[in-house]
Amino acid sequence: MSEKTELSPKMKKLIELAAELEDLGHVNALLGWDQQTNMPSGGAEERGLQMAAVGRIMHEKFTSEEVGALIADLEDEIGDLNAETDQARSVKVAKREYDKQTKVPLPLLMDTIQTTTMAHGAWEEAKSKSDFSIFKPHLEKIVDLRKQYAALFEPYDHVYDPLLDDFEPGMKTAEVKEIFNILRPQQVELLQAIAEKEPPDNSFLKQHYDEERQEIIGRYVITRFGYDWNRGRLDLAAHPFTTQFGQGDVRITTRYLKDDAGSALFSTMHEAGHAMYAQGIPRKYRRHPLSGAASLAIHESQSRLWENLVGRSKEFWTFLYPSMQMLFPQYLANVSMEDFYRGINKVQPSFIRVEADEATYNMHIMLRLEIEIGLMEGTIDVADLPEIWNAKMEDYLGITPPNDSVGVLQDVHWSGGMIGYFPTYALGNLASVQLWDKMLETHPNIPDEIAQGKFDTILGWMRENVHQYGSKYEPQEIMLKATGSKITPEPYIKYLNQKYSDIYHL
Amino acid sequence: MSEKTELSPKMKKLIELAAELEDLGHVNALLGWDQQTNMPSGGAEERGLQMAAVGRIMHEKFTSEEVGALIADLEDEIGDLNAETDQARSVKVAKREYDKQTKVPLPLLMDTIQTTTMAHGAWEEAKSKSDFSIFKPHLEKIVDLRKQYAALFEPYDHVYDPLLDDFEPGMKTAEVKEIFNILRPQQVELLQAIAEKEPPDNSFLKQHYDEERQEIIGRYVITRFGYDWNRGRLDLAAHPFTTQFGQGDVRITTRYLKDDAGSALFSTMHEAGHAMYAQGIPRKYRRHPLSGAASLAIHESQSRLWENLVGRSKEFWTFLYPSMQMLFPQYLANVSMEDFYRGINKVQPSFIRVEADEATYNMHIMLRLEIEIGLMEGTIDVADLPEIWNAKMEDYLGITPPNDSVGVLQDVHWSGGMIGYFPTYALGNLASVQLWDKMLETHPNIPDEIAQGKFDTILGWMRENVHQYGSKYEPQEIMLKATGSKITPEPYIKYLNQKYSDIYHL
Secondary structure, X not given: OOOOOOOOHHHHHHHHHHHHHHHHHHHHHHHHHHHHHOOOHHHHHHHHHHHHHHHHHHHHHHOOHHHHHHHHHHHHHHOOOOOOOHHHHHHHHHHHHHHHHHHOOHHHHHHHHHXXXXXXXXXXXXXXXXXXXXXXXXXXXXXXXXXXXXXXXOOOOOOOHHHHHHHOOOOOHHHHHHHHHHHHHHHHHHHHHHHOOOOOOOHHHOOOOOHHHHHHHHHHHHHHHOOOHHHXXXXXXXXXXXXXXXXXXXXXXXXXXXXXXXXXHHHHHHHHHHHHHHHHOOHHHOOOOOOOOOXXXXXHHHHXXXXXXXXXXXXXXXXXXXXXXXXXXXXXXXXXXXXXXXXXXXXXXXXXXXXXXXXXXHHHHHHHHHHXXXXXXXXXXXXXXXXXXXXXXXXXXXXXXXXXXXXXXXXXXXHHOOOXXXXXXXXXXXXXXXXXXXXXXHOOOHHHHHHOOOOHHHHHHHHHHOHHHOOOOOHHHHHHHHHOOOOOOHHHHHHHHHHHHHHHOO | OOOOOOOOHHHHHXXXXXXXHHHHHHHHHHHHHHHHHOOOHHHHHHHHHHHHHHHHHHHHHHOOHHHHHXXXXXXXXXXXXXXXXXXXXXXXXXXXXXXXXXXXXXXXXXXXXXXHHHHHHHHHHHHHHOOHHHHHHHHHHHHHHHHHHHHOOOOOOOOOHXXXXXXXXXXXXXXXHHHHHHHHHHHHHHHHHHHOOOOOOOHHHOOOOOHHHHHHHHHHHHHHHOOOHHHOOEEEOOOOOEEEOOOOOEEEEEOOOOOOHHHHHHHHHHHHHHHHHHHHOOHHHOOOOOOOOOOHHHHHHHHHHHHHHHOOOHHHHHHHHHHHHHHOHHHHOOOOHHHHHHHHOOOOOOOOHHHOOHHHHHHHHHXXXXXXXXXXXXXXXXXXXXXXXXXXXXXXXXXXXXXXXXXXXXXXXXXXXXOOOOHHHHHHHHHHHHHHHHHHHHOOXXXXXXXXXXXHHHHHHHHHHOHHHOOOOOHHHHHHHHHOOOOOOHHHHHHHHHHHHHHHOO
16 A cells, blocks of 8 residues: 555544544643643642543543444555555554553543552652652552553563553563663673772762753753754753653753752753654654654663763763853863763762663663562562662662662652553663664764764754654664664663773773 | 432532533643743644644533433422522533533534634734734634624524623623713713823833842732632733632733833732632532632622722732832832822823723723624624724724734734623623622721731632632622622722822812
């Protein structure tokens, strides 16, 4: 079937349905964005009900028998589901999602929405008071609901598979374990080698950095990257995130730490990476079954690429450092670019995942994956989480969180029911280096361009090799198309070893 | 039927339906608020589709035959629809709304939503360029749609009645005309008397007032009034407005003019008056058929009461003026409170309705009402509006707008299809004085309290006599209950005459 063929009435109907569901999904995204950026505390209860109302409507619209029949008819109509046309892929994506969602009974869905809405508030309070007991009953309920959810997909290879699959279509727990089993010893070895060396100084980063100037440089950098402000904005929120209300409105958030010059800047680059992916999905997929991203790992490959491969590179600071010195002369006038570069790349086991350096970051993910698998397998009790968390931190990073706020309570994900999400962060790290390496084969002068503040070759390559597909392909298909390989740990390990050998003279 | 009676299954169903529709209505309100406060321009098109999607779902849910049958059954069940129980009134309100909405064909509704979404952008552009031709085709379409809408309600006494009734339930065009016919000559007479006197100086208001300090005093004043920040927030928007996403989240907006100390302050008081009404609806009416306000005129009575009867009174400035002088010493240190009071109450025919003083404000409304009636009757063409507007401005206020941006294009309402809305502003002015006079009968020391910065007696009286009813009663019922009289112009005329006799020594 040629892409040029006039769409059949049934195909048109599928696209109309996707458009309506996308509109409603974006409505719910706005409810969530506002909840985190603007909503006064008094609005929480009704907001939860509003999100539940929209969620229920979406679920009912999509899981009707009529939609099932429509998809079945389209499968017949199109014939070969492996065909790579947009139409065939649209039906495939819709069927995949339909089969999943129709398995979920409405009461379980509503219970999950209501539970996670309440849990979010409890998590916030627990975190601010560093009191896990406030969050514990909510997390127990969430784990129970996630078990009920996974059970709907029996038989499975592993109880964690159905959760992982929601964020990383087609990925299996066994594959992730295999990747992590290769990654873990090599990252540990690297960390041990680094630990034996004199660490670079980064005390100049830990001064009182003016928030307004932090914002100036953050906005400047992502403007240079290619973030489209006509289709986005930057706001403050406790937890940096990217969200979208259409192709024309992809927003990011950040927060400025007074005593850390890097935190907001790198997190802003990170979120801009996500946002530029969303802004780069082609117009033809707007309000369409293929309008989404391929997966969270692919999303994370984009954010980590801009944050780390660009943003923490020596070439990037060759370009940006004069501006940084101009804005913060009191701390940086006498710091050389080389020392600054080493400072922002200091490897230091730390409590907070989102502030971890590249060498330790994946360790935070492995810890979470083991805990999530344990919770789902039933070998770990929620009640024991703080203790288990701290023991694993000591084991992997040699440090013990002084309290649960910077330990087991640090991440928002579990309060939102998002178990199965964390591995995608590590997978995204791996994918980012694979894409980077491939891009450099064709464009070896990209490092020079970065040093001149030129980023359009990078964005163009990502548009061409990743963004343009929307959700047409599964993540591993994208990786194969773009790099010739599925997600694999070796390039990342090589990248880390090279980078830190230089910085730490290993 | 006692209020304590256990609710019947059908009554419960009606309340559940109202709750769901309220949730969705608040979702749409958030989409609208964000559109005006935050949304990047690129989001406009998809936002319109999102609002249309939610609007359509609400319409379909409410206008189903099942809901019609439910309401009919409840009418039988309850019997006397005039009974004053919450249940009987809930059914009455639901039936009223059902009868209206089922008259509207879905295509007309969707056409109206889409047209007004596009018209809003066109109006913004037309206003910024002061080019009526950009807005003209949109307004023509809107007038046509409004005519189609009115025709659904034939037979009517007047083609404008169905539109007016949407904003002011039960009110007829003939009643409004009668009130305005009494009001007009007396306001004209007052304006003529004022015009013969030496105007007070208000040049000290037209200086460069620091925006941050304008915000400080605005927030302070409405906090003293009793605006609940746990259930609200204040943001910037081009057009000040109040919106709510539940009883727990009632937001207001304002904008700061650099060269006018009064504009933002009075508009903030005004919006806080609206918001405190919404915050004052009893908890029992949350997500309930009676959760709304009585009408726009009753709403406006609250906003104008705080803005004018409190905020432009001598007693209020006895309390607030020292703070104002403290924040803006460069302009006010040598201005006496008495001169300041006269300055903020200077009567000066002006182009912009929202900045009009109390003596000229209603003239702006009468002008709009005549134009709207002419548009609906077909005696005025959209194409002639700029000319007609300017002629009426000259006729009523003796001034001619230099361009359409400060003339016919100044208000957002028509772009949103809101024809029939403006008269409620004038009616609200009248109602505010009626309520005020009645309140003072019981609490004659309120002026003294205001001078001491004490506002809780006022808010308490409004809670008791207006807010507590939600939408249980029609606006004229509320006025009768609270003041013993329907909306009538005499108290307002008397108030204006007394106030300006003092200020202008008439």
